[in-house]
Amino acid sequence: MKEIYKNLYQFTLYIPNMDFTIHQYLYKSNPSILFAAGTVQQININMAEIKNILGERKLKYIFVSxxxxxxxxxxxxxxxxxxxxxxxxGQLSARELFGFGYDGKILPMNNDEYLNDGELKLKFINYPSEVHLQNGLICFEENSGILYTSDLMLKFGNGEGKIINSNWHDEIKNVCDNRIPVERAKILSESLSKINPKFIAVGHGFCVKL
Ligand SMILES: [Fe+2]
Ligand SMILES: [Fe+2]
Structure with missing residues (x-):
């Protein structure tokens, strides 16, 4: 675990034979949010540390891309x-969670929708996640400038605790030119151009300081 950005704690599972990292992040804001629930293996390892960092706070939100x-x-x-x-x-994941028998609270969000709560000003952006290119979401916390991108800007290599420098324009161009079907890339590029993140918390690979 590493505080990789202000109040943002990165938890990583590294898979050596794939040279691949899986990250989840606890943002110790008020209220607090976990970006990615992590695998069962991950959460079994990380639960005690998550509770330790939260202290008296309760975890209010989990973002599931x-x-x-x-x-x-x-x-x-x-x-x-x-x-x-x-x-x-997203709406699709909300239905799937229900299908898997999840009976807790679910807040389905749409593209361009906001959720404001205390220190959190969350904006959600639709992206065609790799599961049959259906709708997933990424999440931008406007007050801190933290953008959690799930699989959208993933990289191979052991990025545990590591940060690279880039600029937002290049990151948008790279992802929309190479990773998204052409007909969807223009829409996504326009959505991403409307925000101005300071830090990209990636689901896999190397975080990016902008
Ligand atoms: Fe994924
Ligand atoms: Fe992922």
Whole structure:
């Protein structure tokens, strides 16, 4: 675990044979939010440290970009620990969570929608996550400038605790030119151009300081 940005704690599982990292992040804001529920393996390892960092605080939100094991696997264990926690996710994931038998609080969000609560000013942006290119979300916290990008800007390599420098224009161009189907890339590029992040908390690979 590392405080990789102000009040943002990165938890990493490194998979050597893939040279790949899976990150989840606890943002110790008021209220607090976890970006990605992590895999079951991850949350079993990280739960004690998450509670330790939170101290007296309760975890109020978990952001789930889309339904895959690294984004959503830990939701049941987290709900056992924090029964009032709210899962923030897209409409599709909300239906899938229900289908998997999740009976906790779910807050389905849409593209360009905001959730304001205390120190958090969260904006959600739609992106075609890799599960059949259906709708996933990324999450921008406007007050801190933290953008959690899930799989959108993933990189291979051991990025645990590491930060690279870049600029937002290049990051948008790189992802929209290479990773998104052409017909969707223009829409995503326009959405991303409307925000001005300071720090990209990636789901996999190397975080980016802008
Ligand atoms: Fe994914
Ligand atoms: Fe992922």
């Amino acid at each position: 889309h339904m895959e094991s690294d984004e959503a696997g830990g939701v049941f264990l987290l709900k056992n620990e924090f029964p009032d926690v709210n899962i923030i996710c």
